Amino acid sequence: MDMKRKFWIGLISMTFCSAVVAQDDLLADLVKEDSSKVKENITIATFKSTRVVNMHSVEMTGDGNLQFMIIHHFGAIWDKNEGASNLARLFGLNASFASTYMSFDYTPIRWMNLGIAWAGASTMEGTAKFKLLRQQSGVRNYPVSVAWVSTANFNASKQLESPNSFYWNRFSYLNQLLIGRKFSDLLSLQLTPAVIHRNIVAYGNSDAHTVFSVGLGGRVKLSDKQAITFEYNRQLNGYENVVDKTGAIISYSPNLISLGYDWDTGGHIFQFFFTNSSFASNLPQLSANPVRDSFGQWSIGFNLNRSYAIKKKVKTQ
Amino acid sequence: MVNMKEVLLAGILMMITTVVCGQTYKTRDGNIYFNPNKNQSNKEYSALSKEGTAVLKLETSEVAFLVPMKSFHFNNALLEEHFNENYLHTNKFPNGTYRGKLIGFDKAMLAKDGEYKMSSEGKVEMHGVTRDFTSPVTLSVKGGVATFKCIFNIKAADYNITIPDMVKPKLAEATPLDATISFKMN
Numbered sequence: 001m002d003m004k005r006k007f008w009i010g011l012i013s014m015t016f017c018s019a020v021v022a023q024d025d026l027l028a029d030l031v032k033e034d035s036s037k038v039k040e041n042i043t044i045a046t047f048k049s050t051r052v053v054n055m056h057s058v059e060m061t062g063d064g065n066l067q068f069m070i071i072h073h074f075g076a077i078w079d080k081n082e083g084a085s086n087l088a089r090l091f092g093l094n095a096s097f098a099s100t101y102m103s104f105d106y107t108p109i110r111w112m113n114l115g116i117a118w119a120g121a122s123t124m125e126g127t128a129k130f131k132l133l134r135q136q137s138g139v140r141n142y143p144v145s146v147a148w149v150s151t152a153n154f155n156a157s158k159q160l161e162s163p164n165s166f167y168w169n170r171f172s173y174l175n176q177l178l179i180g181r182k183f184s185d186l187l188s189l190q191l192t193p194a195v196i197h198r199n200i201v202a203y204g205n206s207d208a209h210t211v212f213s214v215g216l217g218g219r220v221k222l223s224d225k226q227a228i229t230f231e232y233n234r235q236l237n238g239y240e241n242v243v244d245k246t247g248a249i250i251s252y253s254p255n256l257i258s259l260g261y262d263w264d265t266g267g268h269i270f271q272f273f274f275t276n277s278s279f280a281s282n283l284p285q286l287s288a289n290p291v292r293d294s295f296g297q298w299s300i301g302f303n304l305n306r307s308y309a310i311k312k313k314v315k316t317q
Numbered sequence: 318m319v320n321m322k323e324v325l326l327a328g329i330l331m332m333i334t335t336v337v338c339g340q341t342y343k344t345r346d347g348n349i350y351f352n353p354n355k356n357q358s359n360k361e362y363s364a365l366s367k368e369g370t371a372v373l374k375l376e377t378s379e380v381a382f383l384v385p386m387k388s389f390h391f392n393n394a395l396l397e398e399h400f401n402e403n404y405l406h407t408n409k410f411p412n413g414t415y416r417g418k419l420i421g422f423d424k425a426m427l428a429k430d431g432e433y434k435m436s437s438e439g440k441v442e443m444h445g446v447t448r449d450f451t452s453p454v455t456l457s458v459k460g461g462v463a464t465f466k467c468i469f470n471i472k473a474a475d476y477n478i479t480i481p482d483m484v485k486p487k488l489a490e491a492t493p494l495d496a497t498i499s500f501k502m503n
Contacts (some may be wrong), residue, residue: 004323026341026372026381027416033370034383034412045398062394224403225481266399266484309392314350314365 043135046145046182047190049269050105050113050129051303052217053231053258054277054285055192058145058180060131063110064311071101071280073301076292101280103127106310119281122157135182147178153283169200174283189218192233196287208238211287219262229260229273235286253291271303340424341374342463347498349384351471355489362396364389371498375424380437382415382498404478405444413443419454427502432457437467444476464499 047057050067061067075097103125105115111131119125133146151174173196180190192215201207215233222228233256240251253276260273276292277285278299292298347369354362368388372381386407391397401407417439426433433456441450452469470491473480480488 025416026374026379027383027414030370030372030381030383031412031414034385045402062397064392065394264399266481267395269395307393307395309361309394312392313390314360314363314392 039138041138046188053260056149058147061107065307066106067307069305073099073278073280099280125153127151144181149176172198211238212236213286225264227262231258342500343372344500349496351494353492364391378419378422446476467496
């Protein structure tokens with residue numbers, strides 16, 4: 001009898017309780033369901049651009065997007081020999097020397113980007129960039145984003161170091177591993193080890209076919225639209241007592257230093273910087289960077305990029 | 318030692334429980350599309366989310382809707398990044414929600430194929446701001462599926478969304494959004 005009584009009490013109270021519970025919050029139900037899902041939190045915007053300053057960043061051009069980029073390095077900011085005309089030359093902006101790099105790159109699949117560039121000084125480059133790992137939390141936890149960039153540089157100029165201007169001797173290759181982490185909304189850092197291989201180098205004891213370098217770059221965000229950027233790359237070999245174009249023995253600077261400012265206008269990213277290389281292509285920057293002792297010998301440069309959506313993923317209605 | 322009368326009573330009570338609890342329909346088939354451009358025929362900057370979830374309670378005509386803000390995808394990757402980082406701050410405010418009632422809705426509509434006009438009133442919460450909301454809604458019932466369609470306007474400023482001056486002239490005063498939510502009725 002007792003069991004039956006308990007049963008009835010239970011059932012009747014359930015009927016009344018459900019009448020109360022029936023007023024439950026529908027939205028709370030959805031919110032609970034949403035927060036109980038284990039999500040994939042992929043870190044976005046580690047850097048605003050596909051370049052930190054001079055080096056490629058772990059960011060890829062968007063899936064199905066075509067990016068046009070211009071990189072321009074002006075002449076020396078203040079040439080000791082020019083005196084007052086440095087002002088007239090607008091701190092190198094109007095000086096005779098400038099190096100311009102223009103590229104188009106396209107991402108046919110989210111993790112692969114292919115590009116072609118006119119790299120200045122009669123050279124052309126082809127790049128292939130692969131996103132190997134995306135920094136994320138949630139379903140999977142990866143502390144860093146990793147990418148790989150392979151660049152083939154073809155020197156099309158009439159005069160080359162070697163009297164032998166055989167076709168394959170005009171190629172040099174740059175391979176970089178990019179390891180970047182967004183530490184917080186404010187700070188992102190990236191490590192960039194690189195190896196350059198040159199098919200032909202001037203004959204000399206120290207001229208190496210293969211040159212290694214390591215770099216560290218980063219960005220400190222000042223606001224939604226502005227950031228400060230910095231980069232230091234150190235060449236590890238092949239810069240001392242090498243034979244240059246004219247047969248002279250010179251030493252290059254193993255240091256590539258840059259300090260910059262990023263400005264996001266909404267449609268473009270402008271990256272302005274001071275750097276101690278007046279070359280716009282990574283290859284001479286990392287392997288044949290003339291020594292610039294004073295800040296006056298540095299160059300002002302800028303990167304400007306603009307992307308266009310080619311693949312339409314959003315079906316318009 | 319259970320007799321028929323008791324079984325019947327227990328059965329009736331359990332049925333009452335179900336009826337009083339009310340039938341609710343849940344769906345993961347909620348799409349929201351919007352084109353923020355001033356010139357609506359230019360669809361370049363439009364966005365689409367296919368990850369809205371909704372629940373409808375028949376007895377009270379109550380509805381609730383939730384969409385993860387990161388599920389809005391754009392064709393232009395930079396625009397999607399700006400949407401998440403600069404405009405909607407989706408890391409801080411991950412969801413957009415709606416809680417309200419359907420006015421002019423009758424559960425008998427679900428039984429017959431057809432098009433029904435009604436409206437909805439409630440509260441929208443997005444980017445940390447809660448606002449009253451009202452809009453006409455169309456319901457189409459066909460082949461066991463009930464689809465609610467609602468076209469409504471959102472003003473960015475109403476939700477503390479700051480659009481930079483360079484971009485403002487290109488955007489519509491109030492962005493029209495198109496929400497389509499489908500419930501399977503079996």
